[in-house]
């Protein structure tokens with residue numbers, strides 16, 4: 428073996444020894460009812476982000492096919508060159524109407540949005556304040572910005588206020604938070620964040636990747652549910668989770684959106700989203716607004732599921748969404764838990780450091796409106812039983 432491969436192989440072996448090595452798991456088929464086939468076995472998929480079951484919805488598939496037939500499968504250029512099709516503009520207008528903002532802009536993914544947006548808004552001499560449990564794409568976005576950044580303890584408004592006070596002199600201050608935290612499944616204290624940013628003259632950016640389609644009367648997110656859309660300067664969200672397809676948006680004022688057209692490098696230097704994706708985006712936005720029963724069912728089921736796990740003695744942390752973690756702690760035990768569930772027909776991936784803090788390994792269950800109530804009840808029972816066998820949650 429070349430020394431190049433030997434060095435990398437050693438690195439992988441080190442990860443293996445700490446139970447931190449990750450491997451790709453191929454999915455052989457996507458089946459109705461929120462199920463998948465893996466290695467010949469049919470599993471209830473409790474690890475996907477397809478919260479409303481739209482990824483396989485015939486109306487989204489049809490819209491994607493229609494857009495491809497009419498516009499082709501590629502957008503042929505980046506947005507500022509000749510990649511802005513009428514379809515991009517239609518979807519952006521639909522997002523602005525959905526979010527109740529003046530304008531909106533699409534990004535190629537949630538990751539691309541977060542790495543582009545932050546650096547477009549803050550520079551040297553500015554300061555960013557970020558919740559410690561924010562998504563990795565926000566962290567990467569902060570690394571790309573020349574501004575200083577501080578990570579405050581999860582949902583700790585006192586610490587955030589101290590930081591805001593200490594940095595009164597900074598040119599611009601930007602607070603960034605997930606609205607629904609992706610591994611704990613809890614919500615940001617948006618109302619208090621809005622009050623704080625107003626008191627200190629800071630700006631607020633929220634990431635509604637897990638909130639869009641799930642929270643709010645229209646499904647526009649946690650900001651909508653709490654009546655705060657107008658108070659939040661930068662509202663980012665994705666089409667890749669509850670909306671069933673791919674891509675992301677940022678909604679806000681007209682000058683905000685034009686600043687992104689001019690300064691967000693991930694927007695400027697990447698080929699525009701392709702027509703089939705835009706077709707699916709548009710159909711997803713319509714269905715989410717027309718069919719609120721999907722999200723009501725999802726949140727009702729999530730609350731039942733959480734209650735069943737808690738009654739079974741499992742620690743579900745502070746979850747209050749369709750994302751329900753069970754804290755295990757030890758990496759090897761989290762892997763054993765996931766493997767035992769898989770033998771019983773449940774797909775739930777163990778989330779380990781660095782995605783979570785050291786000692787914070789867990790299973791993360793994400794529910795979908797595609798799941799039958801009966802099957803979720805059965806799944807909760809299995810999870811409790813296996814958890815008890817493995818001593819999860821025991822003191």
Ligand SMILES: *Cc1c(COP(=O)(O)O)cnc(C)c1O
Pocket residue numbers: 536537538539541562564605609634636637665666667673674675
């Ligand atoms: C999934 C996720 C993203 C990334 O979105 P993609 O469209 O998958 O790139 C960003 N932020 C949060 C909070 C997420 O959960």
